[in-house]
Amino acid sequence: MKKRTKTFPLVLLVSSVFSLQATAQVTLSGQVRTRTELRDGQGAPLAIGASPAFFTSQRTRLSFGYNAYRLKFGVTAQDVRVWGQDVSTINRTTTADLNGLMLHEAWAELGLTDTVVKNKSLCLKIGRQELVYDDQRLLGNLDWLQQGRRHDAALLKFETVQWMLHLAAAFNQNKEGASGTLYNNTPPGPYAATTNGGSMYKSLVFLYAAKKLEKGHASFLFLNDAFTGYHSDPVTSTKVYDSTTWSRATTGFYFNNKFNRLLLTAAAYYQFGHTATGQKLQAELFSLAAQYAFGKTFSSGAGVDYYSGGTSGSTSNAFDPLYGTPHKFAGLIDYFYAANAFGKNGLVNYSLKSRYRPTDRLTVTADLHQFNSAAAVTGFATKNLGQEIDLVGTYALTRQIGLEGGYARYFTTPLLTSAAVKNIPDAKPSANWAYLMISVKPEFLFK
Numbered sequence: 001m002k003k004r005t006k007t008f009p010l011v012l013l014v015s016s017v018f019s020l021q022a023t024a025q026v027t028l029s030g031q032v033r034t035r036t037e038l039r040d041g042q043g044a045p046l047a048i049g050a051s052p053a054f055f056t057s058q059r060t061r062l063s064f065g066y067n068a069y070r071l072k073f074g075v076t077a078q079d080v081r082v083w084g085q086d087v088s089t090i091n092r093t094t095t096a097d098l099n100g101l102m103l104h105e106a107w108a109e110l111g112l113t114d115t116v117v118k119n120k121s122l123c124l125k126i127g128r129q130e131l132v133y134d135d136q137r138l139l140g141n142l143d144w145l146q147q148g149r150r151h152d153a154a155l156l157k158f159e160t161v162q163w164m165l166h167l168a169a170a171f172n173q174n175k176e177g178a179s180g181t182l183y184n185n186t187p188p189g190p191y192a193a194t195t196n197g198g199s200m201y202k203s204l205v206f207l208y209a210a211k212k213l214e215k216g217h218a219s220f221l222f223l224n225d226a227f228t229g230y231h232s233d234p235v236t237s238t239k240v241y242d243s244t245t246w247s248r249a250t251t252g253f254y255f256n257n258k259f260n261r262l263l264l265t266a267a268a269y270y271q272f273g274h275t276a277t278g279q280k281l282q283a284e285l286f287s288l289a290a291q292y293a294f295g296k297t298f299s300s301g302a303g304v305d306y307y308s309g310g311t312s313g314s315t316s317n318a319f320d321p322l323y324g325t326p327h328k329f330a331g332l333i334d335y336f337y338a339a340n341a342f343g344k345n346g347l348v349n350y351s352l353k354s355r356y357r358p359t360d361r362l363t364v365t366a367d368l369h370q371f372n373s374a375a376a377v378t379g380f381a382t383k384n385l386g387q388e389i390d391l392v393g394t395y396a397l398t399r400q401i402g403l404e405g406g407y408a409r410y411f412t413t414p415l416l417t418s419a420a421v422k423n424i425p426d427a428k429p430s431a432n433w434a435y436l437m438i439s440v441k442p443e444f445l446f447k
Contacts (some may be wrong), residue, residue, distance in 0.1 A: 023186065024068035028444040031061040042333055043340040045412050045424045056083040059146040078104040080146045104150055105129055125155040131168065133208055134219055134254045137267065140170040140325035149323060153204065165442030166208040172200065182241050183228045196320045197341050198264025199276040201225040202245055216257030223250045223322065227276040246274040248281060250322060262292040271319050283319035284308045291353065300354040305329060309346020310375025318344035330371050331388040333408040333433050342419045346374025377420045385416045404437040
C-alpha cells in the first residue's frame with residue numbers, strides 16, 4: 001500500500017503532462033545573431049581624415065510559445081550588445097542607454113470564436129507585439145536592426161480565406177499616474193522611435209483591410225498617430241508638455257501580384273494633419289516596381305519610390321514612412337529615413353534590382369540606386385543626392401544556421417553633404433560599408 005501511495009502522485013503528474021500535450025503545443029526557440037561591420041560612412045558620409053569604424057554586435061533571443069484551444073501566448077526576451085561593451089566580470093559601468101536586455105514581445109491572443117468554425121476567425125491579440133504588414137514600408141518589425149521594433153498594443157483580427165480585417169489601438173504613458181495623461185515622447189535610449197527619427201507616439205489607431213488575389217494581395221490602410229503637444233518655456237527655453245495632442249493621419253493602398261513571370265508591386269499613400277512638432281502636414285508617397293523572372297534562378301527589375309518633401313508656406317510636404325523598415329527600400333547604407341537625419345526635402349529613389357539563386361541554399365542580390373531630392377533645395381540647381389551599389393549574399397548552412405555578407409558603396413554629391421541635407425563639411429567623395437552576419441536559430445517543439 002505504501003508503494004502505491006508513493007507512486008500515485010508520479011502517475012498523476014505523468015498523466016497530466018500527457019493530457020496537456022494532447023491539447024496544447026509548446027514551442028521554444030532561440031537566436032544568436034552576430035554581425036561584424038566595417039563602417040566607412042554608413043548612415044552619413046565621413047569627413048576627410050576620419051577613420052572607419054569596426055565592431056561586432058550581437059543579438060540574443062529566447063522565445064517561448066504556447067498554442068491551445070482558443071489561446072495563443074508568446075514571449076521573447078532579447079539582449080543586444082556590442083562585443084566588449086561590458087567588462088568580463090561584474091559590469092558596473094554600462095549606462096541605462098546601453099543596457100540592451102529587454103522584453104521584445106509579450107502577448108496573448110484570445111480566440112473570440114470557436115475554433116471549429118471553419119474558414120473564419122475572430123481574435124484579440126494584446127500586449128507587446130510586432131506589427132508587420134504588406135512589404136513593411138510603413139509597418140514593419142525592423143528586423144535588420146539588432147534591437148528590432150515592437151509596439152504595446154491591442155489588435156482585433158477578423159480573417160477568412162479571402163479577407164483580412166485588422167483594427168489596432170495603442171495608448172502610451174511613461175508610468176502609472178494619479179492624474180492626467182501627459183506623455184514625454186522623447187525616445188528612450190540611443191535609438192529613434194520612428195522610421196524617420198521622430199518622437200514616440202502617444203496614441204496609435206489603425207484599420208487594415210486586405211483581400212487575397214490569385215498570386216498576391218491588395219490592401220487598404222488608415223492609420224492615425226498622435227503626439228504630445230508642447231511649448232517652449234519663455235524663461236528657460238525648455239520644452240514644456242501640454243495636455244493637447246497633434247494628430248497625423250496616413251491612408252492609402254498597396255498592391256502586389258504575380259502575372260506569369262512578372263511581379264508587380266505598387267503603393268500610394270496620403271498623409272495629412274499635423275507633424276509631431278505641430279506643423280500642418282500634407283504629403284504623398286508613390287511607389288511602383290516590376291520584377292521579371294528570366295528563369296528559375298535569375299530575376300531582375302526596376303522601380304521608383306517618391307516621398308514628397310519641402311514646404312508650401314507654413315505647411316510641411318515631407319512624407320514620414322512611419323514605423324517601417326527603410327533598410328529594405330532606401331539603400332542598405334541607410335542614408336535615408338533611418339536613424340541619421342537627412343533633412344525634409346523628400347526623396348526620389350530610382351532602382352535596378354537583380355536576384356540570382358543557383359541553389360536552394362545560396363542567394364545573391366545586386367541593387368543599383370539613384371537618389372534625388374524630391375523638392376528643390378535653395379542654392380542648388382541639381383537634385384542629385386548620389387548613387388549607391390548594394391551587393392548581398394546569403395547561404396543556408398543548415399535550416400538553423402545562416403550566413404550573410406554584404407557590401408555597399410555610395411558616391412556622394414555636394415548636395416548630399418550640404419547643410420540642407422547631411423551637413424558634413426569636407427566629406428569624403430564616397431562611402432563604404434561591409435558586414436558579415438551569422439545567425440543561429442535553434443527550434444524545439446513539444447506536442
